[in-house]
Amino acid sequence: MIRLALVGIGTGNPDHLTLAAIKAMNAADLILLPRKEDAKSDLLDLRRTICAELLTGPARVVEFDMPERAATLPYLEAVDAWHDAIAAIWMREIGRHLPEGGSVALLVWGDPSLYDSSLRISTRLGAAEVQVVPGITSIQALTAAHGICLNELARPVLITTGRWLHEQGWPDGTDSVVVMLDGGCAFQRLTAEGISIWWGAYLAMPQEALIHGPLATAGPEIVARRAELRQTHGWIMDTYLLRRAQAAPSLDASTS
Structure with missing residues (x-):
């Protein structure tokens, strides 16, 4: 046995x-x-x-x-x-x-x-x-490194892969998406407006690298930094959380 x-x-x-x-x-x-x-x-x-x-x-x-x-x-x-x-x-x-x-x-x-x-x-x-x-998991290490909550209050989180994000785009029904196994920086396929990203590589290791900010500005920085790190170390393990700003709730005219 x-x-x-x-x-x-x-x-x-x-x-x-x-x-x-x-x-x-x-x-x-x-x-x-x-x-x-x-x-x-x-x-x-x-x-x-x-x-x-x-x-x-x-x-x-x-x-x-x-x-x-x-x-x-x-x-x-x-x-x-x-x-x-x-x-x-x-x-x-x-x-x-x-x-x-x-x-x-x-x-x-x-x-x-x-x-x-x-x-x-x-x-x-x-x-x-x-x-x-x-x-x-790398998700726990990522949120701990950035000092953030995984989910927004009373809101769901979806965990997916870079391949799925690249092919399907932003998933319906959630404002927060964790992306794993993404060797091609699939976030570049998204319309960046209103999206923030928290990215981490080599989490909890001595060479840990973290970037956070609006996707429009942090995205290109991540692409360049990721390529540099992979060239230096010969490998890279990274993951990231994307969060889309929630639309402001509409006011019901009868209660305004």
């Missing part, structure tokens, strides 16, 4: 791991750390640092190379094939290092339930028993 723990590690700051996350890591027989070819070693180094600082048990730490997602297939088809490939690597490494079964931990950025596919990939492992350990 394989027991798989998907451990949310927040934005990579060891201080953000919960006690439950630390316990799950130290209860594991094997911890798998992915290596990505399209990024410098920072992402892997952060996971290594977390293990070095927080592991007190005998868990074996094993690194593996992440497969690349096909760029020539339709998006959903490419993602499905990519997930199959990742699951096959997980099973290969588990079979190699835990032939008699045991417990495995994977360190997941943010929270395993929010725009991360580890849970979906884990269903491909068959009879594995899966535990989800929640973590601090």
Whole structure:
């Protein structure tokens, strides 16, 4: 029997791991750390640092190379094939290092339930028993860094992706939109008037970068700063909150 723990590690700051996350890591027989070819070693180094600082048990730490997602297939088809490939690597490494079964931990950025596919990939492992350990999300880190509330009083918030914002525009029914996984600065497609943006990259890390202001002026600044940071570090993780000014309520003539 394989027991798989998907451990949310927040934005990579060891201080953000919960006690439950630390316990799950130290209860594991094997911890798998992915290596990505399209990024410098920072992402892997952060996971290594977390293990070095927080592991007190005998868990074996094993690194593996992440497969690349096909760029020539339709998006959903490419993602499905990519997930199959990742699951096959997980099973290969588990079979190699835990032939008699045991417990495995994977360190997941943010929270395993929010725009991360580890849970979906884990269903491909068959009879594995899966535990989800929640973590601090980039959304929480973003609002904390800017010192703002996620939602306006009695108003909803919608969480979406850069791909969706680019294709669909501003979602109906909300004045506040959180955008994740946006490699193309999709906010540039919006009419900027009346919209404010709170943006953050490398949240809670030493290289954290924050920009806030009207989208018309802050948007171009974010595009330039984002390109600069990605060039410097070889990778970037960022997210942002967009908030549209609410229309002033109309006065009913009978009550004025």
